[in-house]
Amino acid sequence: MYSLIIAESALELVPSKMASHPAVANQAKRMGKKPQEMLLDISYHFGAMRGLQDAYRRGRPDLIHICLMNSIYTPLFLQGNLQIFIHTRDDRVIAIGKGARLPKSYQRFVNLVEQLYQQKTIVSEGNVLLASKQETFSDLTNRLKPKKVIGLSRIGDKSSFEGVAEALPEGGCMVVGGFPRGHFNSGTVKAMDTLLSVHDLPLEAHVVIARSIYEIEETSKP
Numbered sequence: 001m002y003s004l005i006i007a008e009s010a011l012e013l014v015p016s017k018m019a020s021h022p023a024v025a026n027q028a029k030r031m032g033k034k035p036q037e038m039l040l041d042i043s044y045h046f047g048a049m050r051g052l053q054d055a056y057r058r059g060r061p062d063l064i065h066i067c068l069m070n071s072i073y074t075p076l077f078l079q080g081n082l083q084i085f086i087h088t089r090d091d092r093v094i095a096i097g098k099g100a101r102l103p104k105s106y107q108r109f110v111n112l113v114e115q116l117y118q119q120k121t122i123v124s125e126g127n128v129l130l131a132s133k134q135e136t137f138s139d140l141t142n143r144l145k146p147k148k149v150i151g152l153s154r155i156g157d158k159s160s161f162e163g164v165a166e167a168l169p170e171g172g173c174m175v176v177g178g179f180p181r182g183h184f185n186s187g188t189v190k191a192m193d194t195l196l197s198v199h200d201l202p203l204e205a206h207v208v209i210a211r212s213i214y215e216i217e218e219t220s221k222p
């Protein structure tokens, strides 16, 4: 079994101090939701996010949706050889259930995650689809005890997609950033064994995930 952690993800609820901003309040009214029960989304809340600390790294549930779409429909996941966790910037960990099928519609995905924030677990047809709890990145890696934790970053040691797959043993964990800009925090890097770069270009997380998973599948073929 391999693990994938999408770390420091730009996924969180609207902060309480933003709840009364007109852009947030109007959207909440339109959607029939409470402002603080909605996901922060820079596409809708750009004005309201002005002045929010690290705003450029926050409010991107779309990135997480695309990353999940590129990982949960891969043979590695479908065959039960990959477990996936979303670690958020506010230290929440969402475990993706074994064989989980998540909505391809972005709005349905958002609704599901908002429901998860209320209920902590989403069960579908008797199977846990999503489960969430408060946990730091290092507590998660301590709990999983992977054989090796490989972080992927453009500023890591020069490698390649094939190189990552070769360096990752069965039982190992790959970590990709779930944020739009910037690099991993030092605390996250400290919990990794190594940091590798797969390309000179800064790539989208979903491209890095899909290609790395493909190479892991190829490398682990009997």
Ligand SMILES: C[S@@+](CC[C@H](N)C(=O)[O-])C[C@H]1O[C@@H](n2cnc3c(N)ncnc32)[C@H](O)[C@@H]1O
Binding pocket: 151, 152, 153, 154, 155, 175, 176, 177, 178, 179, 180, 181, 182, 183, 184, 196, 197, 198, 199, 200, 201, 202, 203, 204, 205, 206, 208
């Ligand atoms: C949109 S990027 C974040 C931007 C960041 N400036 C960067 O270049 O890594 C999201 C994630 O994709 C992965 N990533 C992007 N480009 C990469 C590269 N050239 N090599 C390895 N990982 C990369 C990293 O895990 C990164 O945290």
